[in-house]
Amino acid sequence: MAQEDSNVIDQPEVIRHKMVTVEIAGKKYDVPEGITIIKALWYSGQEVVRGAGCLGGFCGACAAYYRTKDDPKVRTCLACQMAVQDGMSITMMPPFPARKATYDIQALKDPKQDLFNLYPEAPLCRNCNACTEACPQKIDVREGVWKAVFGDFKSVSEMFMDCVMCGMCTPVCIADIAPNLVALYVSRAQGAHFTEKPVGLDTRIKEIQDGRFNDEWTKLLKMNEKELADHCATVK
Amino acid sequence: MDIHALQQIVHQTRDARRKQTLPKLSPADRDQLIHKYHPDFRASAFRPIRFGPNVGDKTAIELATLLEGDSSIVDGFDLTPHYTTDVLVVGGGGAGCAAALHAHGAGAKVMLATKLRLGDSNSVMAQGGMQISVAPEDSPVTHFVDTLKGGHMQNDHQLLKVMVEEGPSIAKWLLSLGVLFDRDGDGNLHVKKGGGSSKPRLLTCSDYTGLEIMRVLKDEVLNQKIQLLEFCAAVELTSDEKGNCTGAIFKDLDNQRHVVVAAKSVILATGGIGRLHIQGFPTSNHYGATGDGLCLSYRLGAKLMHVDTFQYHPSGAVYPEQLIGALVTEGIRSEGGHLVNAKGERFVNELDTRDVVSASIIRECEEGRGIRTMSGRIGVWLDTPLLDAASGPCNRSCCLRL
Numbered sequence A: 001m002a003q004e005d006s007n008v009i010d011q012p013e014v015i016r017h018k019m020v021t022v023e024i025a026g027k028k029y030d031v032p033e034g035i036t037i038i039k040a041l042w043y044s045g046q047e048v049v050r051g052a053g054c055l056g057g058f059c060g061a062c063a064a065y066y067r068t069k070d071d072p073k074v075r076t077c078l079a080c081q082m083a084v085q086d087g088m089s090i091t092m093m094p095p096f097p098a099r100k101a102t103y104d105i106q107a108l109k110d111p112k113q114d115l116f117n118l119y120p121e122a123p124l125c126r127n128c129n130a131c132t133e134a135c136p137q138k139i140d141v142r143e144g145v146w147k148a149v150f151g152d153f154k155s156v157s158e159m160f161m162d163c164v165m166c167g168m169c170t171p172v173c174i175a176d177i178a179p180n181l182v183a184l185y186v187s188r189a190q191g192a193h194f195t196e197k198p199v200g201l202d203t204r205i206k207e208i209q210d211g212r213f214n215d216e217w218t219k220l221l222k223m224n225e226k227e228l229a230d231h232c233a234t235v236k
Numbered sequence B: 001m002d003i004h005a006l007q008q009i010v011h012q013t014r015d016a017r018r019k020q021t022l023p024k025l026s027p028a029d030r031d032q033l034i035h036k037y038h039p040d041f042r043a044s045a046f047r048p049i050r051f052g053p054n055v056g057d058k059t060a061i062e063l064a065t066l067l068e069g070d071s072s073i074v075d076g077f078d079l080t081p082h083y084t085t086d087v088l089v090v091g092g093g094g095a096g097c098a099a100a101l102h103a104h105g106a107g108a109k110v111m112l113a114t115k116l117r118l119g120d121s122n123s124v125m126a127q128g129g130m131q132i133s134v135a136p137e138d139s140p141v142t143h144f145v146d147t148l149k150g151g152h153m154q155n156d157h158q159l160l161k162v163m164v165e166e167g168p169s170i171a172k173w174l175l176s177l178g179v180l181f182d183r184d185g186d187g188n189l190h191v192k193k194g195g196g197s198s199k200p201r202l203l204t205c206s207d208y209t210g211l212e213i214m215r216v217l218k219d220e221v222l223n224q225k226i227q228l229l230e231f232c233a234a235v236e237l238t239s240d241e242k243g244n245c246t247g248a249i250f251k252d253l254d255n256q257r258h259v260v261v262a263a264k265s266v267i268l269a270t271g272g273i274g275r276l277h278i279q280g281f282p283t284s285n286h287y288g289a290t291g292d293g294l295c296l297s298y299r300l301g302a303k304l305m306h307v308d309t310f311q312y313h314p315s316g317a318v319y320p321e322q323l324i325g326a327l328v329t330e331g332i333r334s335e336g337g338h339l340v341n342a343k344g345e346r347f348v349n350e351l352d353t354r355d356v357v358s359a360s361i362i363r364e365c366e367e368g369r370g371i372r373t374m375s376g377r378i379g380v381w382l383d384t385p386l387l388d389a390a391s392g393p394c395n396r397s398c399c400l401r402l
């Protein structure tokens, strides 16, 4: 390859920002195409206090509804992950007053039965599937609720591993279930009660308590800077 | 050459690159590379702090300016507390939640105040895993040595020893709360190999380690009914005549009112500073990562450590535009992802320490072997053939953490 060709830093900019028109909470704004909804909110000068957290698609703070041009279907998304397009209508989801049960996870005697005391509404699912359709993480939420009720805690914990707790499955539920909170309880119970205790971890903790590494520590912490650097260099 | 032609080079060179093994740098080569290309050594981006406990110490201009800032609290401010507590925890990430739960467990009256919602933090994004020496062939001492090497021997020995020794008990505590760490067939904790470590030591919860840990910690803080102040940013610490910290003043972001909290002890867990966008770098950090704890404690007279070093994460997206700064986990590189320049060459052992990998990516970009994306930013490719995903250019570095 020729030298000048490989010096790609001198390439001219390839595209210029195209502007698109979006509707934010019912009002039209022109914003650069391809930025995220959150950035569009900033760009149009809205104050974003609630509605933004990690900005990385994991905290669930930025739950939003949107509709694309001429499509009647209102969809859900995480506003920090969704790029705006021309004609999009957007509104942020307000916090929803779902009830969270409180429990002492370690003290539970029969977690599968306790589910019905903590979330008595869980078995009343009417199978409407609205929760699944609302989930921006594409979790089969309805299936998860049924699996929880039937005591298949392991499957629930796997299915909801990428639940960001955005809560979008909750306002749509006609049986007043908060599926994400049910799944969180179930996953924690699975971890605390139905998963094997790792023997190796207990051994390591005991080794530390019994001072198995004390001689090594003493030797290491007595070294001067040079000795320590040399010692570190031997560890590959 | 346009980006699609450059992309062809990546495809053509893939098989040859796969057979290559690149050595990790010797300490001497590493120092040379870092001094020349790592952002921490860009003199023009640093200046001495003008006053306070770190007077004369050089730090990034953005941080220096913030540390020297005026208080937003005016003379005559009414310091009558709205709340009184034993322990005040400032920050609702992993550190803050863990501190609050431990203090509460030990019988203290605890209040946890945080700038955004509980759990909206960097911790919820730390999906790559958590280093704890649980494997039989590993030990806290080896963990200590590896970390010292990664930290260029600058780490505080005592603090580091506590962290590597308490790690296993913290893993046990998290398990007891229901955190679902990945397991081996025999039920033991599964450990993965991470960058810069001599033994496999990464505990993971599939690809969602931070999310899983934070979901559980948040839920536990709520279950324990720990008193919460959400959407309240600490803007100043209060002190007595002797200079001891006696609490904090918050600004409620919903109604702009001040809230005064008096406490016997205050724990600052306000996290990193990526959102200062030091040297104009993009960041993967959360919305509130603006180094508040550093300023709060500096104004109360605390001397800050390591103000001249920042962590630059090697792999963050530069394209497409809406993913700018989004982190591409180390895992992609440990599973065989290649860093590739415009000529289709690998230029660093992808699993070398982050400073080495970051510095060499910057070297490629500065010496004209970077790729200009459609939106005009420069990066290198992160080629992920083994993962069978389309290759995307990757930023020189994006994530800043302290």
Ligand SMILES: Cc1cc2nc3c(=O)[nH]c(=O)nc-3n(C[C@H](O)[C@H](O)[C@H](O)COP(=O)(O)OP(=O)(O)OC[C@H]3O[C@@H](n4cnc5c(N)ncnc54)[C@H](O)[C@@H]3O)c2cc1C
Residues within 6 Å of the ligand: A056, B090, B091, B092, B093, B094, B095, B096, B113, B114, B115, B116, B119, B120, B121, B122, B123, B124, B125, B126, B127, B128, B129, B130, B131, B232, B233, B234, B235, B269, B270, B271, B272, B284, B285, B286, B288, B289, B290, B292, B293, B327, B399, B401
């Ligand atoms: C994208 C990404 C990926 C990462 N991946 C990994 C990984 O795989 N493994 C790993 O070990 N580490 C990883 N890290 C680093 C790790 O996330 C952090 O070191 C760790 O989470 C820090 O925890 P923390 O609780 O101290 O801070 P944070 O989790 O950031 O929490 C800080 C909290 O303080 C609050 N706060 C800030 N200012 C104020 C104020 N003035 N008043 C009140 N509250 C305030 C914030 O809102 C937030 O809740 C990653 C970091 C990022 C950004």
Ligand code: SF4
Residues within 6 Å of the ligand: A134, A135, A136, A137, A138, A139, A141, A162, A163, A164, A165, A166, A167, A168, A169, A170, A179, A180
């Ligand atoms: S299950 Fe509910 S809370 Fe979880 S990601 Fe899906 S919609 Fe959001």
Ligand code: SF4
Residues within 6 Å of the ligand: A124, A125, A126, A127, A128, A129, A130, A131, A132, A141, A142, A145, A172, A173, A174, A175, A176, A177, A179
């Ligand atoms: S929305 Fe409610 S009722 Fe409908 S399927 Fe989901 S849990 Fe069942």
Ligand code: FES
Residues within 6 Å of the ligand: A051, A052, A053, A054, A055, A056, A057, A058, A059, A060, A061, A062, A078, A079, A080, A081, A164
């Ligand atoms: S801001 Fe955290 S998921 Fe969007």
